[in-house]
Structures are given as C-alpha cells and as structure tokens.
Amino acid sequence: MNSRLLKMTFSVVIACFFALPALVQAQITEYQEKEWLNSPAASSHVGNLTGNAHAATEPYRRYCMVCHGELGDGNGESAQWLDPKPRDFTLGIFKCRSTPTGTLPTDQDLFDTIARGLDRSNMPPWNTFSSQMRADLVAWIKHYSPRWQTEKAGPPIVVPPEPEVTAERIKAGQDVFNRVQCWKCHGVEGKANGPSASTLQDDQGRPILPYNFSEGGRFKCGTTDSDLYKIFMTGLDGTPMPSFADNIKPDEAWDLVFFLRTLQPFHTKARELAKGLNLKPINPNAPPPSQ
Amino acid sequence: MKNRYKFASAVLLAIVSVALVLAIVGERVRAAGDGTITGSVKLTGTAPHMKGIDMGKDPYCAGQHKDKPATLENVVVGSNGGLQNVVLYLSEGLSASAASVVSSEEPTFDQKGCMYSPHVMAVNPDEKFKVTTSDQTAHNIHPLPAPGTGNIGWNQSQPPGAPPIEKSWKNPEVAISVKCNIHPWMHGWHVVVKGPYAITDENGNFTIKNVPAGSYTVSAWQEDLGTQTAKVTVAAGSAAKADFTFKGK
Numbered sequence: 001m002n003s004r005l006l007k008m009t010f011s012v013v014i015a016c017f018f019a020l021p022a023l024v025q026a027q028i029t030e031y032q033e034k035e036w037l038n039s040p041a042a043s044s045h046v047g048n049l050t051g052n053a054h055a056a057t058e059p060y061r062r063y064c065m066v067c068h069g070e071l072g073d074g075n076g077e078s079a080q081w082l083d084p085k086p087r088d089f090t091l092g093i094f095k096c097r098s099t100p101t102g103t104l105p106t107d108q109d110l111f112d113t114i115a116r117g118l119d120r121s122n123m124p125p126w127n128t129f130s131s132q133m134r135a136d137l138v139a140w141i142k143h144y145s146p147r148w149q150t151e152k153a154g155p156p157i158v159v160p161p162e163p164e165v166t167a168e169r170i171k172a173g174q175d176v177f178n179r180v181q182c183w184k185c186h187g188v189e190g191k192a193n194g195p196s197a198s199t200l201q202d203d204q205g206r207p208i209l210p211y212n213f214s215e216g217g218r219f220k221c222g223t224t225d226s227d228l229y230k231i232f233m234t235g236l237d238g239t240p241m242p243s244f245a246d247n248i249k250p251d252e253a254w255d256l257v258f259f260l261r262t263l264q265p266f267h268t269k270a271r272e273l274a275k276g277l278n279l280k281p282i283n284p285n286a287p288p289p290s291q
Numbered sequence: 292m293k294n295r296y297k298f299a300s301a302v303l304l305a306i307v308s309v310a311l312v313l314a315i316v317g318e319r320v321r322a323a324g325d326g327t328i329t330g331s332v333k334l335t336g337t338a339p340h341m342k343g344i345d346m347g348k349d350p351y352c353a354g355q356h357k358d359k360p361a362t363l364e365n366v367v368v369g370s371n372g373g374l375q376n377v378v379l380y381l382s383e384g385l386s387a388s389a390a391s392v393v394s395s396e397e398p399t400f401d402q403k404g405c406m407y408s409p410h411v412m413a414v415n416p417d418e419k420f421k422v423t424t425s426d427q428t429a430h431n432i433h434p435l436p437a438p439g440t441g442n443i444g445w446n447q448s449q450p451p452g453a454p455p456i457e458k459s460w461k462n463p464e465v466a467i468s469v470k471c472n473i474h475p476w477m478h479g480w481h482v483v484v485k486g487p488y489a490i491t492d493e494n495g496n497f498t499i500k501n502v503p504a505g506s507y508t509v510s511a512w513q514e515d516l517g518t519q520t521a522k523v524t525v526a527a528g529s530a531a532k533a534d535f536t537f538k539g540k
Contacts, residue, residue: 090438091438093444101445101446101447102443102444102445102446103443146439147443150441151443179450179451180429180448180450181428181429181450181473184349184429184473185472185473195348195349196348196349196472196473196474196475199348199475200472200475201472201475203435203444235445235446235447237444237445237446239446240431240433240446240472240473241446242431242432242433242446242447242448242472243445243446243447243448244447244448245447246447246448246449246453246454246456247448247449247450247453285350
C-alpha cells in the first residue's frame with residue numbers, strides 16, 4: 001500500500017517536472033496574464049480617451065477571439081481558414097506604425113488599425129465600434145506581449161507638411177524609386193511583379209505578396225499621402241517591407257509619394273502631371289545610378 | 292563631536308578609495324594574467340553537400356560569381372576537415388564581472404556579392420556592430436530574433452551606396468537568423484554571447500582571448516550541426532586547449 005502511494009507520488013512529481021517547463025514555454029501563463037492585465041501597459045491613451053483592458057474582455061471574446069485566439073497568439077478557431085494569418089499579439093510586432101522599424105506602435109496606431117481594418121486580409125474595418133471600445137481593445141491587445149512590459153512605443157516619425165505636387169517632384173520621385181530599388185519587389189510599373197516578388201516570405205516564413213499599385217486597392221496602412229509616406233519610412237514590421245528612413249530624405253520621400261500615386265489607376269493631379277512627363281519605366285537591368 | 296564625525300568620514304573615505312584602487316589594480320593584474328583557449332573544430336565523415344545558388348533573378352548578383360558559382364555556407368569545411376564559422380564561447384563558469392565585459396571591437400557584417408560576409412558574426416550583448424553593403428544592388432537587412440529573448444528584430448533597406456547601419460543586441464541569443472527578403476538565398480547569423488568568444492577560421496582553428504583563470508564549459512555552436520561542449524580549466528596567463536569534432540551526417 002505504502003509503496004503504491006510512493007510510486008504514485010513519484011509519478012505525479014515526475015509528471016509535474018515535465019509539465020512545468022511546458023507551462024513556462026506556453027506563450028502566456030495565467031499568472032503572467034493576471035500580472036500583465038494589471039500593469040500600466042494594459043491601458044491606452046488615444047487623444048482624450050483612456051482605454052482599460054479589463055473593459056475589453058467581453059468585446060474581445062465577441063469580436064476578435066475567433067481569429068486572434070484566446071491567448072492572442074493568432075490561433076483562433078477560424079485562423080486555419082485564413083490567409084494572411086491573424087496577427088499574433090504575443091510577438092508585439094505590428095505592420096502599421098508611425099514609429100521606426102523595430103519599435104512598438106503608438107496606441108493611436110493600433111486604434112486606427114482597428115477602425116481601418118487591413119485590406120486584402122480578413123481583418124474588416126471595425127469602425128462601428130465606439131471610440132472608447134476601440135481604446136479598451138488597444139489596451140487589451142497590449143497585455144498579450146511581454147514587450148509592452150519593458151518597452152515604450154517608439155518616437156513617431158516626423159512627417160513634414162505635404163508640398164505641392166509638381167512634374168519635377170514626380171520625376172525626382174521616379175529617381176528615388178529607381179535608386180532605392182522599390183521595383184525589386186513592386187515591379188517597374190508597380191504591378192507587384194519585380195524579380196523578387198515571387199519569393200517573398202513574412203517573418204513566419206509564409207508566402208506574402210508585395211502591394212500592387214496598378215490594382216488601386218487601399219494600402220495596408222491607410223489611404224492618404226501621409227499614410228503612404230509612413231509606410232515606406234517606417235517599414236511594415238513582420239513583412240519583407242523594410243524601412244527606408246536611412247536612405248530617403250524627408251523631401252525626397254514626398255517626391256516618391258507623388259511618383260507612387262502615378263502608378264495607381266486614379267484620377268489624381270499626380271497622374272495628370274505624369275502624362276505630360278511621358279516617363280519611361282525603369283530598365284531593371286541597367287547598372288544602378290551612381291550616388 | 293563635529294570633529295569626530297569629520298575624522299570618521301575621512302577614515303571612511305580613505306578606506307573606500309584604497310579599496311577602489313585595490314579593486315582596479317587587482318582587475319588589471321588579473322587582466323594581465325588572462326589566459327587563452329585554443330583549439331580546432333573538425334568535421335569527420337562526409338561533409339554535407341552545399342547546394343549551388345541560382346542568383347539569376349538579380350543579374351548583378353550572378354555577375355559577382357561568374358568565375359565560381361556561389362554555394363550555400365551552412366557547413367564550410369577546409370582542406371584538413373576544419374570547420375569554419377563555428378562560434379566558441381564560455382557557456383558556464385564566467386564570473387559576473389567577466390560576463391559583463393563588452394568587447395569594443397565593433398565587427399562589421401557586410402553584404403558582398405549578395406552573400407553575408409562573415410556568414411556568422413559573434414558579438415557581446417550591447418556590443419556595437421556595423422551592417423555595411425559593398426553591393427551595387429539593393430538589400431534589406433532583416434534579423435529575426437526569437438520571441439521572448441528580449442531582442443527585437445528590425446528591417447532596414449540598404450540600396451547601393453547606403454551608409455552603414457550601427458546596431459547592437461540587448462540579450463544573449465544563439466543565434467539570430469538574418470535574412471534579405473529581396474535575395475531569398477541570403478542567410479547569415481548573429482550569435483550574441485556573454486564574455487570572450489571566438490569564431491573558427493577556414494582551417495577550423497580558434498583562439499578565445501582574454502579568458503580569466505578558472506574552470507569553464509566551452510560551447511562550440513555550428514548552425515546545422517548543433518552545439519558541443521567541453522570542460523576546460525585555464526591557468527592564469529597560460530593557454531588551454533580544447534578540440535571539437537562534429538560528425539558529418
């Protein structure tokens with residue numbers, strides 16, 4: 001009897017021994033979840049609003065969990081059917097930021113992403129939510145990743161006031177497009193058919209497509225000129241799209257914005273001006289322009 | 292009464308400064324008495340075949356390897372079976388002070404011929420390193436640290452003529468995978484370890500310098516073949532030996 005009890009205790013101890021590391025390895029433990037939910041990171045500040053993670057428990061369960069999962073790891077019930085996959089909040093890596101590559105987004109960035117949705121993915125615009133509810137959800141999202149416990153959001157990049165679009169600027173923009181070789185992925189006409197387009201992978205090794213300007217869809221991170229500016233000056237973290245902040249000066253960045261607009265099938269002033277310019281597409285096999 | 296306090300504080304100051312000087316001198320003496328660990332890393336059996344790389348999608352890259360086609364660099368074996376690009380570091384036995392020393396070498400991680408040079412770079416946490424490009428084609432440099440390590444990835448472009456990027460890693464991590472999304476064959480490693488470290492040369496030889504006297508576990512990390520360890524005792528000012536052998540698959 002005694003030895004049986006001993007054996008049982010022994011096996012339980014052994015089981016615990018093996019189970020413990022497994023628990024620790026789990027992306028978020030119950031203990032951590034409680035701790036993080038009560039940390040300052042589990043609140044958000046968007047304009048005058050203060051979001052509270054606890055208030056988002058119900059909305060998250062109702063609207064977000066089916067894809068993003070109970071643990072926020074992007075493994076919700078529906079995730080298996082989706083492509084691209086839902087964001088894994090535990091990594092704390094986000095595409096749409098106003099902050100430099102490798103830094104956390106601001107609360108405002110996350111707030112805007114929830115309302116905007118992400119085009120060409122299964123994330124719809126949740127602009128029917130009240131602002132307070134979105135602020136609460138931002139706080140909730142932040143409680144999933146250890147990054148928010150130790151880091152602050154990066155300093156938002158400065159977007160200078162938008163200059164007037166001119167033919168010279170569009171031409172200069174094409175030179176930037178050529179010099180930093182956007183066409184390697186996006187193609188010389190922005191048709192997402194550059195030489196590297198077909199081999200692109202996201203950080204999890206899943207295939208991913210570059211943006212096709214000629215289709216005229218919305219950008220992942222907004223529709224305005226300054227949204228476009230931010231996309232290539234901060235990069236879309238988690239994807240192959242790098243930050244060009246070191247290699248494009250703020251004024252040149254506006255030139256590039258205007259040139260990129262000419263690749264889209266919209267009636268914009270940039271496109272009108274470009275018609276007069278008669279720009280030739282870049283020759284991808286030409287030697288790179290000298291610095 | 293006041294005088295007594297003055298006296299006491301003067302004595303205290305004296306003691307503290309003497310202790311400080313002793314500590315600094317002691318550290319120097321120890322540094323002078325630092326030993327080294329030398330040895331070699333060899334591969335036995337058949338070396339795995341390193342596939343050639345088709346760089347046809349970027350004529351510039353292909354042009355850089357016209358004479359000798361580029362191959363993968365996962366396992367690079369020298370003529371005598373020596374394994375190149377193995378990182379040697381002290382995984383156990385480092386004192387807290389030795390582990391907190393940050394090398395000021397500032398290594399360079401270059402993009403050359405659409406390959407990473409070196410293929411494997413080792414640094415201390417907080418040691419600065421430079422990412423440069425020698426190529427006339429655009430790269431994006433995209434390190435992918437594992438989640439939970441406290442190291443944070445980033446993704447920056449380096450078009451032709453771009454200035455160097457200076458960075459550092461916060462925490463130890465063996466090893467951080469580095470990718471270029473534009474050229475999917477480009478793959479390198481940043482190995483972040485505490486204390487003195489070394490990387491094997493083309494003959495598989497290494498020397499870990501500035502090792503304080505003591506007993507250590509030396510780890511040898513190879514990206515495909517894993518990690519091996521050896522116990523090594525280093526006497527003050529002398530050279531200890533450690534050899535490693537990996538088996539070919």
